[in-house]
Amino acid sequence: MVNPHDHRPGDPHSLHPPGVEERSFTRLAGVALVELANVSNSYGATPALTNVSLKIWPGQFMAIVGPNGGGKTTLLRTILGMVSTTTGQVLLRGREAKRSALQRIGYVPQLETIDWNFPITVEEVISMGFFVKSRWFGGIGEKEKRKLQEIMKRLNLDGLGARHIRELSGGQQQAVFIGRALLGDPELILLDEPASGLDIRSRDDVIHFLHEINHEGVAIVLTAHDLNWVAAHLPWAVCLNHRLIAEGRPHEIFNADVLKEVYSGELVVMHQDGMVMIGERPHAPHN
């Protein structure tokens, strides 16, 4: 397993795959933003996470990959305190997680969980992010309105504020929820399958937004299914199937042995021009 602390800026063995600009998150490191120490939990009798230890550093950009039901979403929900731990600890900046500390964590849920018939506009959804700072009775003043417009402009959503969320493209819909997360000035954003169900162009837009945000020092952790997308765009990956199987640079850890352990199936791993590509091995034809 590669330790991000071992990385030196300018190292030819960069943490980042070719084509991804190198940024050193280690320079900000000291205390991890989030630390999961031997965390286990379950849904009734069904285990979700088993003895998972993981650190998320300031400014880190990380993908969590693994099979359906392998605990990816549970991992995010555990960090957010939405799922409790049966054993182990979740530490935020070295301290036991408290609700006030969670305020600096933004969360972008899977688009599939959104009720797209809910009568709500783009601006109304993004404004929900203000709740993190002004709770309960606070209103939205001029300063907040300016910030809202700024974020909408950055996410290429200006002029779309009055539109219903269903009327946007997949990439724009994802941007709306990223915008909501950004409004709380987070130091970490957790995204649950932000590329799921999006076409190549929309996925490209989303990763472009995320890189921009990450360049401003915001740590990003996302879950994903597409290993090639992760290998092409993300500097760090975690393979999870209830337990943490591997962690490191995608082109180093995405190999046949690791992937077999993660997905319980044969995958073809190819290296081309410094890039790693993963394909499915076709089944033998039935006679």
Added chain:
Amino acid sequence: MSLLVPFEYEFFRNGFIAAVVIGALCGFIGVYVVLRRMSYIGHGLSHAIFGGAVLSYVLNINFFIGGGLWALLAGVLIHWISHRRWVGADAAIGVVTTSSFALGVAIISTHRTFTRNIEAALFGNILGITGTDVWIVVLVSLIVSCALFLIRRPLLFATFDPEVASAYGVSTGKIDLLFIILLAATVLASTQILGVTLVAAAMIIPPVIARYLTQRFQTLLIVSPLLGAFCGGAGMFLSFSFDISSAATIVLTSAALFFLLELMLIARSAKITATHY
């Protein structure tokens, strides 16, 4: 008949004000009821209040005090049972409200002296509303509306995206409990006017009509109460003109609006289809 003629009668003036105010309040809180998919709860709570109303009558307690405490208890019980996650909210509503209604029926069967009051509780008695009742209705409406306005942001977040809302620090449990208390107060104030059997319609039909007219949440919060108030007022006039039960006419007015809109939409989509082929 001049539109002002009915206003010469005090019973109509009181009933009109109460119907408009309650229509607006039900239209307002109804937006959240419909979007939280809790349509059944309005119906259930009003049935629960029936038990409280009967008990208040037997014990000679003011309806608003007895019924209010009963509604609060029913609301808290529903909230408590449904949040234990062993049974769904629909089952919790079913258990609490039908038992309360059954209690009312059981008490009636042993005291056969107040059939008229029970009829009023079941079907409403808007024309029997006194000046004091109007003030109570206005006061309850003001309190509920102000509370809803104050918690509008966490309530919207918890309604739209409850899981994420809790991750962002919204106390969804507290918000749900507060909402159910406000709902119980609304149902209580409305029961005397619309009756146990028709309260739910006043909370559901106006927001459903408003949903056809706007896709913006903030606009919905304005259009739905206006529709509720309009149906309350128009229903009172029609009731006076045709000598039909006021509560039923109010609900039928909103139902007529709903079906009219539905027909217009069907006609429009048929026209669009015809243009395309």
